[in-house]
Amino acid sequence: MIRVAWLVAMKDLRIEMRSRVLLWQVVPFAVLSLVLAGLALGPEKAGSSSSAPGLFYLVVLFVALAVVQRSRGLESTPGTRASVATLGLDPAGVFLGKSLALTLELWVLGVTLLGGSVLFLHIALVGALKALPNVAVTLGVMATAGTLYGALTTGGDGPVTLLPLLTLPAFVPLLVAGERSLSAALYGGPLWEWWVIVVVALVAYAAVGIAVYGVLEES
């Protein structure tokens, strides 16, 4: 399982580095969304508003959906699916590999967006650094959940628009926990309970994904 996970993760990351979709399409989209969020708040409110953590995670949500869709798209052409299916890869390994690659991609986006939030939403740099570990784990959960729901929507030739519809409700608790933990890091308050939520979610999605990914792929 670990061998397959590593193989799939390296393959997805190599494709990403070659195509540069993340660099030239998703990152500009993310930064633009953040700038627009800052403009929507108004320049005089952006610096003092407690809405910054929520806006940060809203933008994270949009870009996460785009990246999940992209990750799924790599496998979804009928020819590729047939060719790769005949390799008989361990589905749990495929799930973990795709989740790992997606997590690393989301980390790049997360760091970029935190930097952007310091610039455009004027959040404190120290607070952003303090929130970084929690943001990293939250993005890991999003990647894991996204990989799982991605298999659910495209495994059976489902329409691509189904992915956001199914994934958004799953992301809501993460969004709330992430926003609260970022607020706590920026403006003070207890962090640990939000840690519990994201870690439990990570373990739960990973366990479910390992158990059912193969079934979803076959359906």
Add this chain to the structure above:
Amino acid sequence: MSSPAVALDDAVVTRGGFPLLAGVSLRIDRGTLVALRGANGAGKTSVLRLISGLERLRSGAGEVLGIDLLKGDRRELRRRVGWMGHDGSFYEDLTVRENLEFAARALRRPLSDIDSALDTVGLAHRYSTPARQLSAGQRRRMALGWIIVRRPELWLLDEPHAALDQSARDLVDELILDALGVGVTVVISAHDDLGPRLAPQKVVTLSGGRIAGSP
């Protein structure tokens, strides 16, 4: 006497309630060449997909390479077949070599086989070209390279001569003859005659998801 490579008995395959195969019975001996003929939509590709473990057997019985299609491990079966579909799709942003390397690593095949496979299919000079930049014929060659690296026991080729020039057709025929020479079983779907070099032991004609004739 060894068990057949493929044994289907009244095999039914459906997709979305629509029968792709409506009771196909077929026996293919090991080390033989079999051609599946028929018009578009006759069920040729569905038979290949069922044999490869890509489609689920809805009813009837089937065994491929000793693996039961209903109760057996279809993932294990897939590892042992070589599939070449219509479009020869791969990871478009990976190079020819990287695609073959992925297959070799996935199946724990020696990476040293890749260069000779690329030589064999005439793609050695395009090893660093991303798959998306290949022509239709080159994609077919890459699909063949993928099969060579994998060393499967059963080759399933869906219209392997489509979109190929004469030299590429000759290459396909040569590789099939080489495979047959070492005991591999080859099943080919084709609209037309397979040409003068390939003489199938069995020609199966399909129509409407059933076998219409097998001389």
